Amino acid sequence: MDKDTTYFFVGIKGSGMSALALILHDRGLNVMGSDIDKYTFTQRGLEKAGIEIFPFNPDNIKPGMTVIAGNAFPDSQPEIKKAIDEKIPMQRYHEFLGDLISGSTSIGVAGAHGKTSTTGLLSHVLKGIAPTDYLIGDGTGKGTPDARFFVYEADEYRRHFLKTYPDYAIMTNIDFDHPDYYTGIEDVSDAFQTYANQVKKAIFAWGDDENLRKLTAKAPIYYYGTNDNDDIQAINIKRTTSGSQFEVLYKGTNLGEFKIPLYGEHNILNSLAVIAVSYFEEMDLDEIRNQLLTFKGVKRRFSQIKINDMTIIDDYAHHPSEIKATLDAARQEYPNKEIIVVFQPHTFSRTIAYLDDFAKTLVNADKVYITKIYGSPREKSGKISSQDLVDKIKKDGGLIEREDMSPLLDYHDAVVIFMGAGDIQSYEHAYQDLLTHLSKKIN
Template sequence: MTKKSYYFVGIKGTGMASLARILNDQGNHVEGSDIEKKTFTQGPLERVGIKIHNFDPANLKDGMIVIQGNAFGDDQPEIKRAHEMGLTVLSYPEAVEEQVARYTSIGIAGAHGKTSTTGLLSHVLHAVAPTGYLIGDGVGHGEPDARFFVFEADEYRDHFLAYHPDYAIMTNIDFDHPDYFKDIDDVRASFEQYGKQVKKAVFAWGDDENLRKLKLDVPIYYYGTGDKDDFRAANIQRKPSGSTFDVYFRDKKLGTFTIHLYGEHSILNSLAVIAVSYMEKVDLEVIADELANFSGVKRRFSETDVADMKIIDDYAHHPSEIKATLDAARQKFPDRKIITVFQPHTYSRLAAYLDDFGKSLSRADKVFVTPIFGSIREHSGNVSRMDLEDRIPGSANIEMDSIKQLLDYHNAVIIFMGAGDIPKYEDAYKKLLAQR
């Protein structure tokens, strides 16, 4: 494969950072630009020798292929200069599609579960054959001679419509991104269009009524725990150490599998991975071994022990995700109090799901709500965090300067949940806890 020179505009974005690492691993020259503020994606890029510049059109050189981050328009000075120089400019989805077309590709789409399922599938397949993967938390890995490419296919602004993978996993269809989609029918239409671009087969969660409505040109295999599902988990045993279950493909038993992950959603994600692997004729014993030794992905139920407290960091920012995270916590820590510190992510999402947020968060023993994390996509809202607190019995608000109230809890589990800058609250609490 001919080596190329790539320049990323917005290289610190999670998807962009993942793709930059993939192209660098493949032996290409990679550099890019972004804001000066340090991000969690920056260190991994710099450690593999990828240079990060401040925005400046002078950074561009003849022969570069410019990859344009989703947050930047054609009026961005570097993008504008790239066009003036006659350089090839690819959008982020267009650049990912080049990887999709090169290998046996599996795109994971869904309102929830994309990152966890992508991480799990790439882990399993990497034990079988060289596998490249793009996970939406800034993690990417590329191999020039890969057999598989596993990637997150994000539905936001229909970005996934740029992709034509061999297989697709659809974890669920939910009304999210109310700043873009009109309603659930609008979301389903986009998923259906994406499914029509898949070359071989789609694997979809059988309990999702909107996934059941899809009309596609390739076979749809449904997975779940129901009799109508093609891939089915049965005899499920959920314990604090993890879950064990039998898997059937229609009437054929494929084996017994154990995962050291938690919550019903982890079983469903594993079923999707088993289904794809089975269709690609991956050895079932290898699948079982790799599922058993997978420990999870970043910001998805990531655990830390400080003093007598169990601290969990989780990206959950939608009612369904919150419900799944609390379900997992109850399974793993059945005898400990569960406290949640939740940061609402965007005014539009909070307004759209206010009652559902209240119901999901009420599953915790105690809930603290931080100020709303405002998005660059919106500047004000007609909803406040007090509206959420009113829907959660016994809840309270929390600020950076009132973190010390969490010190009242002992031998408990505290889950910091959100997609914004919630880690700063977690870090502040850990410092106070270490000094206690």
């Protein structure tokens, strides 16, 4: 990479884009970018690094730059169009990432669900033992001099991960998501099969996923899970209100006991995948154990705060499988508390595709409130509304508006989980403001 070049990111606040910008900045390169004025949770890291963010404007693009274009923007976007018209070097995000991972032992984490949490955990473990570059889908990125490893979140949307050829791959699951692009589960499986063919050393895949079990590849595939037919198996599992512990077998050999300060079965599975990669790279098992114990999670994945007597959890879950995992984790940590969910359906196409599954999963909470559907700029509003989901759930709660979060004030010494991938945090902040204001009035 050229230290005399300015790398300009169009859409720099995107979760992957911001992480990539931070990696280049850490490598001593000149980085800046453009985006909307609205504040996003990825913005803080860029600001702390001193990376300039400009409003979208074609005048931002100048000769001598290399433009990295976010995948959310078409070639007709004014800045991208100017780069193309004036033959200023430009690559799409996923293309640039494919070039960037060469030179280190690369590990791509793919899956319809769980890839951000697993990427975060793997990054935490490896960087505590050896120099590691990492790119996490929560907007976190880090570049390290002479990195041994490059850990990255491999995004299957529009088959973007097919521009990368990693040494290792973790595959958490194959599920039908992104109904605006994929035609069905067979189409998604085809994308993962192609990705599997591009892995060089080994693949670690969740053994309970029937579609992952169908994969073939030149690299060996090792399955992890809790069953006897898994190559990497968790046994003697104990889940408590302080976390989880388990022993690990690798092809019958006991690697000993591991503990994690995390909740939910999915985090045990994520840990198995991380242990497997680390073990294959001949990391000391005690060092792996120590690093697992100090992991504090990633942004917008079961993030918690407490106000008055209420526990508030912020989670990115927007697919039925993710909702199930989040509720499982909440029940483990808070077995004696009432669990209230405020869920924001994400996109009309996903809400239509998963209406019944959302209802079957959300009914496991004690109370369920549904916000307006968060529509994607890529789609028009469909023939569905949040009321359709409320009618399916048939649970105490109902519709809730950001302008009136007062129904949540009826609960005390309980857990409220705000779930969604849109602007659900604005509802959460409105509720927090209500609680804080109420506390001041009482005091």
